[in-house]
Amino acid sequence: MTDVPEVIRIEGVTKRFGAVTAVDDVTLAIREGEFFGLLGPSGCGKTTLLRMLAGFEQPDAGRLLLDGRDLAGVKPYRRPVNMMFQSYALFPHMTVERNVAYGLRMEGVRKREALARAHEALELVQLQGLAKRRPAQLSGGQKQRVALARALVKRPRVLLLDEPLSALDRQIRSEMQLELKRIQHTVGVTFVVVTHDQEEAITMADRIAVLDRGRVVQLGDPETLYEAPASPFVARFLGESNLFSGTLEFRGDEAFLVDREARWRVDAQAAARSGIAPGRKALAVVRPERMAMVRDPGPGAPTNLVSGIVAEIVYLGAARKVVVDLPDGSSLQVRLESRADASFAPGEAVVVGWAPEDAALVADEDDGAAPQ
Amino acid sequence: MRSRGGELSLGALFVGTLAFLYLPIAVLVGLSFNESGLPTAWGGFSTRWYGELVRDEEIKDAALATLVVALGATTLSVLLGTPLAFGLDRLRSRTLDGLVFVPMIIPDIVYAIAFLSAFNLVFTQKLGQQLGLWSVVLAHATFGIAFVAIVVATRLAHFDHSTVEASLDLGASELRTFLEVTLPQIAPGVIAGALIVFTLSVDEFVIAFFTAGIEVTLPIKIYSMVRFGVTPVVNALAAVVLGVSIVLVLAAMRLRGREEAA
Amino acid sequence: MRRGRVGSAALVSPALLWWAGLLVLPVGLVLAYSFFERGVYGGVVYDWTLDNYRRAWDPLYLGVLGFSVRVALESTVVSLLIGFPVALFIATRPARWRTVLLVLVILPFWTSLLIRTYAWIVILNDEGIANRALRELGLVEGSVRLLYNEFAIVVGMVSTYLPLMILPIYAALERLGPELVEAAADLGANAWKRLWTVLVPLTLPGIAAGCIFVFVPSLGNFIIPDLLGGGRRQMVGTLVQSQFLEARDWPFGATLAVSLIAMLLALVLMQAWLGKRSSREEAVTRAV
Numbered sequence: 001m002t003d004v005p006e007v008i009r010i011e012g013v014t015k016r017f018g019a020v021t022a023v024d025d026v027t028l029a030i031r032e033g034e035f036f037g038l039l040g041p042s043g044c045g046k047t048t049l050l051r052m053l054a055g056f057e058q059p060d061a062g063r064l065l066l067d068g069r070d071l072a073g074v075k076p077y078r079r080p081v082n083m084m085f086q087s088y089a090l091f092p093h094m095t096v097e098r099n100v101a102y103g104l105r106m107e108g109v110r111k112r113e114a115l116a117r118a119h120e121a122l123e124l125v126q127l128q129g130l131a132k133r134r135p136a137q138l139s140g141g142q143k144q145r146v147a148l149a150r151a152l153v154k155r156p157r158v159l160l161l162d163e164p165l166s167a168l169d170r171q172i173r174s175e176m177q178l179e180l181k182r183i184q185h186t187v188g189v190t191f192v193v194v195t196h197d198q199e200e201a202i203t204m205a206d207r208i209a210v211l212d213r214g215r216v217v218q219l220g221d222p223e224t225l226y227e228a229p230a231s232p233f234v235a236r237f238l239g240e241s242n243l244f245s246g247t248l249e250f251r252g253d254e255a256f257l258v259d260r261e262a263r264w265r266v267d268a269q270a271a272a273r274s275g276i277a278p279g280r281k282a283l284a285v286v287r288p289e290r291m292a293m294v295r296d297p298g299p300g301a302p303t304n305l306v307s308g309i310v311a312e313i314v315y316l317g318a319a320r321k322v323v324v325d326l327p328d329g330s331s332l333q334v335r336l337e338s339r340a341d342a343s344f345a346p347g348e349a350v351v352v353g354w355a356p357e358d359a360a361l362v363a364d365e366d367d368g369a370a371p372q
Numbered sequence: 373m374r375s376r377g378g379e380l381s382l383g384a385l386f387v388g389t390l391a392f393l394y395l396p397i398a399v400l401v402g403l404s405f406n407e408s409g410l411p412t413a414w415g416g417f418s419t420r421w422y423g424e425l426v427r428d429e430e431i432k433d434a435a436l437a438t439l440v441v442a443l444g445a446t447t448l449s450v451l452l453g454t455p456l457a458f459g460l461d462r463l464r465s466r467t468l469d470g471l472v473f474v475p476m477i478i479p480d481i482v483y484a485i486a487f488l489s490a491f492n493l494v495f496t497q498k499l500g501q502q503l504g505l506w507s508v509v510l511a512h513a514t515f516g517i518a519f520v521a522i523v524v525a526t527r528l529a530h531f532d533h534s535t536v537e538a539s540l541d542l543g544a545s546e547l548r549t550f551l552e553v554t555l556p557q558i559a560p561g562v563i564a565g566a567l568i569v570f571t572l573s574v575d576e577f578v579i580a581f582f583t584a585g586i587e588v589t590l591p592i593k594i595y596s597m598v599r600f601g602v603t604p605v606v607n608a609l610a611a612v613v614l615g616v617s618i619v620l621v622l623a624a625m626r627l628r629g630r631e632e633a634a
Numbered sequence: 635m636r637r638g639r640v641g642s643a644a645l646v647s648p649a650l651l652w653w654a655g656l657l658v659l660p661v662g663l664v665l666a667y668s669f670f671e672r673g674v675y676g677g678v679v680y681d682w683t684l685d686n687y688r689r690a691w692d693p694l695y696l697g698v699l700g701f702s703v704r705v706a707l708e709s710t711v712v713s714l715l716i717g718f719p720v721a722l723f724i725a726t727r728p729a730r731w732r733t734v735l736l737v738l739v740i741l742p743f744w745t746s747l748l749i750r751t752y753a754w755i756v757i758l759n760d761e762g763i764a765n766r767a768l769r770e771l772g773l774v775e776g777s778v779r780l781l782y783n784e785f786a787i788v789v790g791m792v793s794t795y796l797p798l799m800i801l802p803i804y805a806a807l808e809r810l811g812p813e814l815v816e817a818a819a820d821l822g823a824n825a826w827k828r829l830w831t832v833l834v835p836l837t838l839p840g841i842a843a844g845c846i847f848v849f850v851p852s853l854g855n856f857i858i859p860d861l862l863g864g865g866r867r868q869m870v871g872t873l874v875q876s877q878f879l880e881a882r883d884w885p886f887g888a889t890l891a892v893s894l895i896a897m898l899l900a901l902v903l904m905q906a907w908l909g910k911r912s913s914r915e916e917a918v919t920r921a922v
Contacts (some may be wrong), residue, residue, distance in 0.1 A: 054537075055540075055541075056537055056540075071453070075538040075540070075545075076537070076541050077540050077541070077542070077543045077544055077545055078543075081541075082541055082542065083537075083541045085534045085537070085538055086534075087532060087534050089534035089535045089538035090530060090535070090538075090552055091535055091536065091538075091539075091557075092535075092557065093556045093557055102539070102542055102544075102552075103542035103543050106542055106543035106544045106548065136539055150538075150542065151541075151542075154542065154543070161387055342595075382720075382722060382723040382726075383723060385716070385719050385720060385723065386719075386720050386723045386724070386735075389716055389720050389739070389796070390702075390738060390739070392793060392796075393739065393742045393796065393797075394653065394742060395753075395757065395793075396742075396750040396751075396753030396754055396757065397742060397745065397750065397753070398791065399753050399763065400749065400752075400753045400756070401883055403756065409829050411756045411759075411761070411762060411763070412761045430892070445788060452648050452649040455645040455646070455648060455649070456645065456646050456648075456649035456650075458645050459642045459643070459644075459645030459646030460646065462641075462642040462645070463642045463646065468646070470906070472638045473709055474657075475657060476652065477850060477851075477898070477902065478657075478661075478777050478895075479851065479853075479854025479855070479856075479871065479894065479898070480848075480856065481854055481855075481856045481870075481871045481875060481891070482661070482664070482854065482874075482880075482891050482894065482895060483859060484856075484875075485664060485874060485884075485887060485891055486657075486660035486663065486664045486886065486891075487656075487660055488878065489660060489663045489664055489667060489841075489884065489888070490656075490659060490660035490663050500911075507746070511656075511657060513652070514652070514653065514656045514657055517649050518900075519651060521649065530662060534825075536722055563817055568744075570711075571744060572744075575746035575747065575748070576745075577743070577747070577748045577857060578856050578875075582879075591746065591748050593646070594746075594748055594749065595748060598748075598752045598755070598861065599861075599875065606752070610746075610749040611752075613745075613746055613749060614745050614746065614749060617744060617745040618741060618744075618745060621741060621744040621812065622741070625737060629733070631792075
């Protein structure tokens with residue numbers, strides 16, 4: 001993958017607003033033709049980063065390079081980069097086709113050709129029939145498609161999408177996730193999408209940078225982020241997880257997280273790879289679908305076991321989510337396939353377990369302030 | 373639902389209030405078509421007084437003077453009030469926002485004597501320039517600026533500023549963005565503000581009375597007709613002025629109403 | 635893309651400079667005149683004096699001031715008594731009707747005050763339609779004096795400024811939204827109680843704003859007392875006018891104007907101090 005050329009290089013970029021550091025020394029490279037996600041909670045600096053790429057904000061430190069060219073001082077209207085705004089920012093006084101043709105006309109393209117290309121772009125987003133409408137006459141999903149066509153018609157080197165799906169309702173949102181992916185594949189333009197929705201990022205992006213308080217905390221493909229989160233923050237932010245804490249200890253060729261009350265066996269090789277020093281606090285991250293739940297632990301039971309009481313069972317269609325209360329007052333989440341044993345009932349005593357190889361190990365240092 | 377009796381009495385009060393508010397207008401319009409010209413006796417329907425109105429040279433001159441004043445005051449108000457609204461929208465200062473309302477609440481009699489004092493001191497005494505229509509224009513623009521600024525600022529508050537960024541992003545320079553994106557969206561507010569100032573200026577009497585020197589605007593003409601010998605022509609004139617005001621204000625309201633729909 | 639304060643200052647400064655020259659300076663001049671002496675043949679003699687203010691305490695002028703305040707108060711109270719139920723009626727209509735009803739109420743406000751005031755002369759004079767209607771109904775014989783008195787002035791004020799009472803109260807009621815509907819829905823035997831315990835307290839800022847809007851312009855009005863008072867009853871506005879144009883005593887006219895501004899300023903500051911500026915702005919914005 002490393003031989004794919006970079007389109008954008010972000011080098012040590014910092015942006016402050018008054019006393020707040022919105023973006024803090026971020027370095028990233030975005031590759032040609034990829035669908036890149038900037039993921040994080042609100043206020044993590046992802047939108048500021050996007051706006052700096054578009055040229056609406058200037059970095060206080062660091063450089064932004066597009067095809068190796070420094071973007072410092074380049075006006076927004078001189079950057080081969082286009083943006084799809086969260087509010088869509090359609091021009092209310094223009095028809096759909098004039099909205100889409102606007103960017104071409106600004107380049108000096110003749111009206112007739114601009115309109116023809118606008119119609120092509122509208123075809124791409126499947127809105128051919130609505131060319132003469134005004135934005136006020138469109139649904140949310142249609143507006144979104146117009147905004148997309150308007151940005152894409154200019155064939156930008158990079159398309160920036162600011163929370164593109166946040167204004168849509170749930171049904172259309174999941175449809176549009178796949179649609180965006182299809183369109184990106186068709187046009188081959190590099191997409192950089194900002195989102196706070198982990199599911200959206202995982203579904204659409206080839207690679208994701210997770211941001212927290214202005215810093216990139218992890219960069220990788222969706223699977224790596226999910227299976228091997230680099231911090232408790234990433235583990236919590238991407239999907240649901242159960243966390244088991246303790247001090248890392250090696251005994252012979254086995255590794256454990258030791259707590260006052262419990263001792264969790266973890267994968268020794270993974271522990272060694274994680275770089276966490278023995279004696280330091282660490283967390284084992286176990287996804288709900290990797291947890292097992294039984295009434296009676298037999299010989300085939302997983303290594304790490306904990307007993308609890310079933311508090312709640314939520315039917316999700318394809319699966320059931322079971323919340324198990326533990327004696328210490330905390331609770332665990334277990335995800336059971338729908339076809340699996342459905343006879344559990346709230347109030348029942350159960351044993352929940354997990355295998356060492358199903359846990360990802362992360363250091364517990366910065367745990368205190370990480371948001372849920 | 374609310375009790376029927378309460379509902380009915382509220383409705384009756386509302387109708388009564390409308391009658392009270394429109395009675396003066398209705399009476400003058402009715403009177404203007406009265407052949408006898410007298411409020412006391414109906415002499416049959418006639419457009420006679422409108423005919424006399426059209427032939428009255430003094431009223432024609434006064435109407436022309438009023439038009440000149442209103443156009444001048446409106447132009448100045450738009451030219452100064454529109455940028456002011458943009459500045460207020462950017463600065464977001466509550467003090468400044470509040471300050472814009474001051475010119476709207478000063479009683480017209482205070483304006484009148486303040487302008488008379490200042491114009492007399494500066495123009496008449498120091499520059500030897502007699503007061504005239506130009507001084508009324510300056511006076512009317514002083515409150516007109518506030519009205520335009522407030523109407524345009526309301527429009528700007530509903531304005532989606534990200535359309536400006538979208539335009540820049542799509543390759544339009546700042547100037548083209550202003551001309552193609554900002555101005556067309558703000559224009560209804562500017563026009564509505566202009567219509568309101570125009571209406572206020574056409575109807576304004578007290579300040580004009582003090583600052584017009586020897587010139588006569590329509591309200592001054594009407595005042596003297598009312599004070600010193602009523603002729604029935606004044607009813608026709610009044611009906612025309614009322615009609616013009618109502619049309620202009622309805623147009624302004626319609627333009628402003630659209631922003632909620634958009 | 636917020637550009638710097640320099641650009642914004644360039645946008646606001648022409649208008650602010652205009653107001654500095656054509657509002658602050660002229661009003662400042664009036665303030666200065668109020669401390670000077672009157673010339674023998676009118677005009678102003680630039681000698682400092684407090685005589686004008688002493689003279690304003692003369693019972694004759696205090697009486698005019700007191701009468702102005704009384705008329706403004708009466709106009710405010712009458713407007714409130716009519717305006718609140720009217721605003722309530724409009725606010726409880728279906729949404730599509732509200733705008734139309736509101737426009738109907740506001741529209742006369744934007745027509746010529748001078749002309750509407752003249753119309754009241756036609757209506758209220760001894761042979762006017764009001765008197766004829768009263769005679770037809772057999773309520774009076776001969777005619778009642780309706781014109782050139784306090785009654786006529788208050789009628790003129792209310793018919794002019796009533797919309798300014800209705801607007802802010804309507805805005806306050808509308809902001810209550812569903813609470814209003816619920817309150818209205820429950821209005822049964824307890825209608826009055828609900829009105830006093832729910833609607834009135836919750837719309838108090840709107841009521842206060844409406845009262846200021848009616849009181850302030852009523853106090854300084856010139857046309858209405860001039861035409862409907864018939865010169866028999868003076869108010870501050872007509873007194874200022876006569877000092878300037880008839881008595882040619884500018885310093886004393888200025889003193890009266892300054893007193894008027896001081897009263898209005900006190901009221902407006904009180905209103906601002908109550909922190910309800912937003913509702914005032916909203917109402918004025920809605921009116922235009």
